[in-house]
Amino acid sequence: MMNLSRSVALISLFLLPLLSFSFSVDNPTDRRVLVLLDDLSLKSSHSIFFNTLKSRGFDLDFKLADDSKLALQRYGQYLYDGLIIFAPSTERLGGSLDSKSIADFVDSGRDLILSADTSASDLIRSIATECGVDFDEDSSAMVIDHTSFSVSDVDGDHTLIAADDLVKSDVILGKAKIEAPVLFRGVAHSLNPTNNLVFKVLSASPSAYSANPSSKLSSPPQLTGSAISLVSVLQARNNARVVISGSLQLFSDRLIRSGVQKAGSHNQYEKSGNEQFVTELSKWVFHERGHLKAGSLVHHRVGETDEPAIYRIKDDLEFSVEIYEWSGKSWEPYVANDVQVQFYMMSPYVLKTLSADKKGLFHTSFKVPDVYGVFQFKVEYEMLGYTTLSLSKQIPVRPYRHNEYERFIPTAYPYYGACFTTMAGFFVFSFVYLYHK
Amino acid sequence: MVKSTTKDARDLFHTLRSAYVATPTNLKIIDLYVCFAVFTALIQVAYMALVGSFPFNSFLSGVLSCIGTAVLAVCLRIQVNKENKEFKNLAPERAFADFVLCNLVLHLVIINFLG
Numbered sequence: 068m069m070n071l072s073r074s075v076a077l078i079s080l081f082l083l084p085l086l087s088f089s090f091s092v093d094n095p096t097d098r099r100v101l102v103l104l105d106d107l108s109l110k111s112s113h114s115i116f117f118n119t120l121k122s123r124g125f126d127l128d129f130k131l132a133d134d135s136k137l138a139l140q141r142y143g144q145y146l147y148d149g150l151i152i153f154a155p156s157t158e159r160l161g162g163s164l165d166s167k168s169i170a171d172f173v174d175s176g177r178d179l180i181l182s183a184d185t186s187a188s189d190l191i192r193s194i195a196t197e198c199g200v201d202f203d204e205d206s207s208a209m210v211i212d213h214t215s216f217s218v219s220d221v222d223g224d225h226t227l228i229a230a231d232d233l234v235k236s237d238v239i240l241g242k243a244k245i246e247a248p249v250l251f252r253g254v255a256h257s258l259n260p261t262n263n264l265v266f267k268v269l270s271a272s273p274s275a276y277s278a279n280p281s282s283k284l285s286s287p288p289q290l291t292g293s294a295i296s297l298v299s300v301l302q303a304r305n306n307a308r309v310v311i312s313g314s315l316q317l318f319s320d321r322l323i324r325s326g327v328q329k330a331g332s333h334n335q336y337e338k339s340g341n342e343q344f345v346t347e348l349s350k351w352v353f354h355e356r357g358h359l360k361a362g363s364l365v366h367h368r369v370g371e372t373d374e375p376a377i378y379r380i381k382d383d384l385e386f387s388v389e390i391y392e393w394s395g396k397s398w399e400p401y402v403a404n405d406v407q408v409q410f411y412m413m414s415p416y417v418l419k420t421l422s423a424d425k426k427g428l429f430h431t432s433f434k435v436p437d438v439y440g441v442f443q444f445k446v447e448y449e450m451l452g453y454t455t456l457s458l459s460k461q462i463p464v465r466p467y468r469h470n471e472y473e474r475f476i477p478t479a480y481p482y483y484g485a486c487f488t489t490m491a492g493f494f495v496f497s498f499v500y501l502y503h504k
Numbered sequence: 505m506v507k508s509t510t511k512d513a514r515d516l517f518h519t520l521r522s523a524y525v526a527t528p529t530n531l532k533i534i535d536l537y538v539c540f541a542v543f544t545a546l547i548q549v550a551y552m553a554l555v556g557s558f559p560f561n562s563f564l565s566g567v568l569s570c571i572g573t574a575v576l577a578v579c580l581r582i583q584v585n586k587e588n589k590e591f592k593n594l595a596p597e598r599a600f601a602d603f604v605l606c607n608l609v610l611h612l613v614i615i616n617f618l619g
Contacts, residue, residue: 479559479619481551482566485544486618489569490611492544496537496577497604503529 090148090354095393097148097178097353100125101139103132105154109315113153116318119346125149125353137162139172148177149353153315155184155191166193173198178308178352184253184315185209198301199262200311203255203277203290210255210295210313212275217250218328224280227252229329230297231340232270238357238452239268239300241347247336248329249344250322253314255295264301266451268310268348271295298348306454308352318345355395357452362389364444364460369432378435378464379471387430388421388446388458400427409445410436411459439466534581538574545570561619569614576606 090097100120104110110117110129121127128147130137132154139145140163150172159165173179183191183202192202209226216225229248233240249269255277258265270293277290298317301309316322318341327339350356367374369383378384386408391398406429410417416436421429441463448456475483548566557563583591583599591599 476559476562476619478555479562482548482559482562483618485548485566486569486611486614489541489544489573492537492540493573493607493611496533497600500530500533500600503533 089145092360095354095358095360096395098124098126099147100127100149100151100353101147102127102129102151103137103154103157103160104129105132105157107131109153112320113315113318115320115323115342116345116349119342120349123350123355131161132157133159133161135161137164139164139168145172145175145177149179150177151180152191152194153182153318155182155315156186156188158188158190160190166190166197169194170197173303173307173309174305176305176307178354180310180312180349180352182312182315182318183256184313187254195256195311196259198309198311199259199265200256200296200299200301201259202313203257205277205279207279207281208254208277208288209280210251210253210271210275210277210297211280212272214274214331215272216330217248218330219325226280228271228275228297229327229339230269230271231329232272232293233344234266234268234270234300234451236452238450239348239351240344241350241356243343245340245343245347247338247340248327249317249340250325250327251297251314252316252322253297253312255290255297256299256311256313257290257294258296258299262301264303265299266301267296267298268300269296269298269344271297300348300352302452302454304455306358308354310348310352317341350395351452354393356393357454358393359401359448359454359456360391360393360398361446361456361458362391364388364446364458366444366460366462376463378462380435380437380439380464380466382435383432384435385430385432386421386444387428389427390429390448390456391427400425402427403450405450406446406448409447410442411445412438412440412442415445416442435464439464528586531581531585534577534584538577538581541570541574541577545574559619561617565614565618568617569611572610572614573607576603576610579603 089099102117107129117127132152137160139147139150150169169179181191181194181198183195186206187202195202210228211225212228213225215228215230217227217229219227228251230251231248233245233249251269255271255275258267273292275292275295276288277295278284278288297314298310298312301311303309312318322339323342325339326335326337328335364386365374365388366384366386368378369385388408390401390406392401402423402425404420404423406421406423408419408421408431409415410433416438417433419431419433421431423429441461444460444462446456446458545567548563548570552563580599580603582588583594584596
């Protein structure tokens with residue numbers, strides 16, 4: 068009995084590391100998230116946000132940002148699927164973490180939520196710059212907006228902004244419209260114009276600018292208007308998702324519970340849009356929504372079921388692909404009317420929009436063009452907020468064999484007729500010539 | 505001046521016509537065959553001018569069959585014409601046999617090239 072229980076304990080000890088889940092191809096939602104804080108009181112001051120994450124099944128691991136035992140990897144395997152850095156004033160991260168290891172973390176396909184606040188350290192700025200986001204160089208500057216501030220702003224310096232310029236995307240922000248403005252108080256950032264993977268989720272109004280609220284402006288501010296982004300998002304080419312926010316207070320309980328009334332507007336909301344905003348955004352970042360998976364590309368001639376090794380020019384073929392969307396718990400068929408397939412050789416010879424059936428099967432049929440060579444079926448699907456699908460399959464196309472051409476060319480029928488008429492004329496002539504009287 | 509040229513043309517036409525009526529019947533039959541062959545060739549050239557020369561080999565084959573058989577018929581006429589001193593000793597049957605054999609070879613080649 069003792070031996071049995073001891074052996075079971077030993078076996079479970081070995082199996083335990085394997086049993087702790089991580090995101091996988093079949094289950095893309097993140098499981099274990101490391102939360103780095105620069106002050107443990109953030110656990111209670113941002114408890115609503117962390118509790119919504121825990122209630123959705125995330126395994127949060129709270130640590131101080133300068134904890135010397137911090138590690139993202141052990142023995143070459145990542146310990147966490149997601150990283151939340153709520154440590155805007157930390158200069159150096161503890162343990163083996165630094166800006167390069169966080170960049171590698173994102174490069175491995177894992178997700179990140181990064182938040183700066185009224186004081187953003189150089190480390191946070193450098194992590195953000197890696198993601199294509201540039202915080203305002205002036206470290207004492209905050210976003211000020213004299214027309215879009217929240218009326219409940221106590222300090223009167225108009226730094227508490229009621230922002231409602233959200234990105235129009237059901238995938239990122241959920242189907243339900245966020246009615247109340249989102250309260251924001253923090254630093255401004257702008258997006259690197261050469262980076263085409265990063266985009267704004269919450270943008271400042273045209274009257275906003277970034278400056279030090281406690282001193283007079285000596286020169287026009289550098290960052291103004293809608294170029295200022297309050298919350299931005301990056302979806303990398305490996306489908307890792309990064310959220311960068313200029314305000315840590317956006318996630319705080321105080322702003323979540325607070326009511327909001329935008330200056331100049333009569334609508335007063337009892338609760339700001341912050342809770343809905345951060346909940347929906349966290350769902351998107353941690354791959355609970357907007358994650359697509361495609362089955363293999365299937366193609367065959369019309370009337371056949373097997374995939375041929377080679378097509379002939381002007382063949383009729385049928386093409387189909389299955390695409391599924393992760394709903395947070397299961398794979399649901401994806402329904403859209405803008406997935407396209409290209410029949411590509413240096414440039415697309417055929418570009419067709421696939422028609423979807425309700426079971427996630429996208430199909431179409433077309434005629435192989437009158438060009439021979441090595442083609443590819445290419446499906447490149449990049450929609451805002453969805454993972455990118457980049458599928459391709461190579462297939463050669465041959466010209467006609469010598470016995471596949473038409474036997475008689477219709478335009479040459481008069482010539483055929485003339486030859487036979489001449490032969491008949493010769494025959495008749497010879498008879499008439501010989502037997503005339 | 506004008507009146508005299510039209511009168512000359514009419515006189516010329518009448519002289520030619522009366523001379524032609526005097527030719528033997530077999531030569532007239534050969535002439536008719538040549539006209540038919542050339543007419544067929546002209547129709548084909550007009551068709552090619554309309555639709556373009558796409559199956560060029562077929563066009564050449566059709567035109568060549570007509571022109572070839574017309575040329576062979578002209579050769580037959582030269583050899584059979586009794587007024588021709590050069591071929592006085594050639595039997596007309598021999599000339600006709602040559603004509604038939606050459607036409608057979610011509611049409612064999614034509615059907616081959618027709619595609």
